[in-house]
Amino acid sequence: MKFRWRRRHIGELIVKIIMYFSFACVVGSLALILWTVLYKGLPALTWSMITQTPKGGFYLGKEGGILNAIIGSLFMAVGGTIIALIFSLPLALYLETYINASRFGHWVRLSLDVLWGIPSIVYGAFGFTIMLALGMRASLLGGIVVLALLEFPIMTRAIDEVIRRMPGELEQASLALGSTKLEVATRVVIRQMLPGIVTAILLAFGRGIGDAASVLFVAGYTDRIPTSLMSPAASLPLAVYFQLGTPFPEVQQRAYASALILTIIVLVISFGSRFLSTRLGKYTVK
Amino acid sequence: MTPHIQVRNLNAWYNGHQALKDINIEIPKQQITVIMGPSGCGKTTLLKTFNRFLELTEGARLAGDVLVDGQNIYERDVDVTEVRKLVGLLAQRPSPLPMSIYDNVVYGMRIHRTKKERRDYKNAVRHYLELAGLWDEVGERLHHPAVTLSVGQQQRLCLARGLAIEPEIILADEPTSALDPISSQHIEHKLLELKSQYTTVIVTHTLRQAKRLADYVIFMYMGEVVESGSSHDVFENPREARTRAYLQGVF
Numbered sequence A: 001m002k003f004r005w006r007r008r009h010i011g012e013l014i015v016k017i018i019m020y021f022s023f024a025c026v027v028g029s030l031a032l033i034l035w036t037v038l039y040k041g042l043p044a045l046t047w048s049m050i051t052q053t054p055k056g057g058f059y060l061g062k063e064g065g066i067l068n069a070i071i072g073s074l075f076m077a078v079g080g081t082i083i084a085l086i087f088s089l090p091l092a093l094y095l096e097t098y099i100n101a102s103r104f105g106h107w108v109r110l111s112l113d114v115l116w117g118i119p120s121i122v123y124g125a126f127g128f129t130i131m132l133a134l135g136m137r138a139s140l141l142g143g144i145v146v147l148a149l150l151e152f153p154i155m156t157r158a159i160d161e162v163i164r165r166m167p168g169e170l171e172q173a174s175l176a177l178g179s180t181k182l183e184v185a186t187r188v189v190i191r192q193m194l195p196g197i198v199t200a201i202l203l204a205f206g207r208g209i210g211d212a213a214s215v216l217f218v219a220g221y222t223d224r225i226p227t228s229l230m231s232p233a234a235s236l237p238l239a240v241y242f243q244l245g246t247p248f249p250e251v252q253q254r255a256y257a258s259a260l261i262l263t264i265i266v267l268v269i270s271f272g273s274r275f276l277s278t279r280l281g282k283y284t285v286k
Numbered sequence B: 001m002t003p004h005i006q007v008r009n010l011n012a013w014y015n016g017h018q019a020l021k022d023i024n025i026e027i028p029k030q031q032i033t034v035i036m037g038p039s040g041c042g043k044t045t046l047l048k049t050f051n052r053f054l055e056l057t058e059g060a061r062l063a064g065d066v067l068v069d070g071q072n073i074y075e076r077d078v079d080v081t082e083v084r085k086l087v088g089l090l091a092q093r094p095s096p097l098p099m100s101i102y103d104n105v106v107y108g109m110r111i112h113r114t115k116k117e118r119r120d121y122k123n124a125v126r127h128y129l130e131l132a133g134l135w136d137e138v139g140e141r142l143h144h145p146a147v148t149l150s151v152g153q154q155q156r157l158c159l160a161r162g163l164a165i166e167p168e169i170i171l172a173d174e175p176t177s178a179l180d181p182i183s184s185q186h187i188e189h190k191l192l193e194l195k196s197q198y199t200t201v202i203v204t205h206t207l208r209q210a211k212r213l214a215d216y217v218i219f220m221y222m223g224e225v226v227e228s229g230s231s232h233d234v235f236e237n238p239r240e241a242r243t244r245a246y247l248q249g250v251f
Helices: A007-044 A047-051 A067-097 A103-117 A120-134 A140-164 A168-176 A181-209 A213-218 A236-244 A249-283 B043-050 B080-086 B101-112 B118-131 B135-141 B151-163 B181-194 B207-213 B231-236 B241-247
Strands: B003-014 B017-028 B032-036 B060-068 B087-090 B169-173 B199-204 B216-221 B224-230
Touching (some): A047 A067, A103 A140, A140 A181, A236 A249, B003 B043, B017 B224, B032 B207, B043 B199, B101 B151, B118 B135, B118 B151, B151 B181, B181 B199, B181 B207, B199 B207, B216 B231, B216 B241
Parallel strands (some): B032 B199, B169 B199
Antiparallel strands (some): B216 B224
């Protein structure tokens, strides 16, 4: 019974080492990103950064802030997420409840996966072409619509994967009481899967608010806070991009501060959603 | 005897494998009918044909008629949700819906719009929880999640939830197999209490439970109904050799 090193033990050890290494890589990358953003961004993160729009000479290192980009990003990401949700949730429920394992369902899922894989710049270029054809100019609305397009496949597939884990007995219990399939979907599936659905929505939101390429052409960039759907809108990822591209160290540091703000928004939303899903999960059946 | 459910020339298949063979039976009104037989004999399949649940199973096919109060529930213009309103189901394992105790009981009434006012719902919730023998235990915490109840309580909640849509028939598919002995007893007592108002069909594989509950017995074997009759006749005086063998515990 004494322990001896055998091939199986060595194999296990090697795999364990690989696992620890991967774990360290992931956690290390996250820590490194946070540290870089904090270290470089925190000194430049002033109150005026988040309460003011860029004043003259802002991009040369003078006064102002990036309130325009914060507001623009929030408008676009929230708007895009809402529109994406309006289409995603019904589609995901339809996929699950009506056409689940059918051939059609398979094709719908495949197309969504393909859409998910399309680079965001392509969405941007696509939106831009449409807008040119319609005679529209870069605007908040364009940004919202393109972000909605970008988020839609992510959200739908994420919700779809969540709903697939729905316990079958629950569906049967509600059918046995004489529910229609729609009632099963709206009254039982959504309630049971609400925590997962919230997570899926925020996953899409996070992707939307962090995306620079898709809104590059369609939303434009401006120093003003957008006042209507038709006015152009700035966004945080582009604020980072433009500021980092200047040759002035002060402005580059502000780019990190902007990145920090973006990170904080995403973190707040993530933790908020975690909190919310535990609260909402009170009634779910394990 | 007045039949409540009549089954005529019923055959069912799962992906080509025949699970029910030429079933012709009548189930008496407001009595407890027990369907018994060894595992895989088609008891549950037969039960599922009474509330049109078989069609939810992929690959299942069915031919023949099931009449409830003389109305064929498989006719084309029949609304399946109405069938299931008339024929309630108590499943093998309790499955509370992801909502509060109160909302579980109210669920069916809401979708069928059987009540008008809020107060009516409140009274109905109390009434049906009392009927299922659960009120004393949960009356104080109606708005707690249903999943916080014990499994035995959950099963009684499911009973209350089913009764709340005012069915005429209760189907019960081994309703006590997931429960502890005391909870099982609870459920059995309730079913006995309720039998004067509801036609009850119970699937069970425990012979003793069948003897305790049955007024009328259907014995199935390999997809066929071997024998059916009053519990006295079937238990005391079985006509068929296979029934006798089953009662003696041969299979």
